[in-house]
Amino acid sequence: QVQLVESGGGLVQAGGSLRLSCAASGNIFSRYTMGWFRQAPGKEREFVAAIRWTGSITWYADSVKGRFTITRDNARSTVYLQMSSLKPEDTAVYYCAADLRGLGVKIIDEYNYWGQGTQVTVSA
Numbered sequence: 255q256v257q258l259v260e261s262g263g264g265l266v267q268a269g270g271s272l273r274l275s276c277a278a279s280g281n282i283f284s285r286y287t288m289g290w291f292r293q294a295p296g297k298e299r300e301f302v303a304a305i306r307w308t309g310s311i312t313w314y315a316d317s318v319k320g321r322f323t324i325t326r327d328n329a330r331s332t333v334y335l336q337m338s339s340l341k342p343e344d345t346a347v348y349y350c351a352a353d354l355r356g357l358g359v360k361i362i363d364e365y366n367y368w369g370q371g372t373q374v375t376v377s378a
Contacts, residue, residue: 256280256352256367263348263372266340270376274335276350276369284328287356289365290335292346292374302348303335304359313359318344340376347371 262274276288289304303324304313312324321340326333333350351365358364 256283256286258350258352258367258369260348260350260369260372263374265375265377267377268340268342270340271336271338272340272374274337274348274350274372274374276333276335278331278333278352280331283331283352286352286354286366287359288324288326288333289351289353289359290324290333290348291351291362292344292348293371294343294346297346299349299362301360301362304353305333306356315360337374340374342376342378344374345376346374348374 257279258276260276266272285307290302291299292302293299301315305324305326309326321338323336349371350369352367353365
């Protein structure tokens with residue numbers, strides 16, 4: 255069982271930055287591919303970024319490539335999402351998730367565990 259707790263969300267002006275954190279419980283965190291997803295009001299949840307358990311491979315949605323960076327610290331059982339050059343369209347609830355198999359990192363149903371989400375609001 256893995257429990258995930260996100261933090262770091264908030265209100266920021268367009269062009270600003272935020273760093274989200276996701277702390278995981280459980281001693282097998284290092285074996286999971288970790289992902290970030292987001293859901294804006296009235297829209298479906300969508301993939302944002304993911305990172306392999308080794309930290310050596312990352313994936314990004316085209317909409318955030320070059321602006322967001324996902325990293326992880328297995329010693330702290332924490333995954334991060336550094337968000338820069340934020341845009342109003344980045345406004346959403348951001349969720350982190352854990353995927354044991356790591357075979358479909360952009361697919362919501364592949365993830366085994368989810369956090370409760372943290373709100374990110376970007377003002378124009």
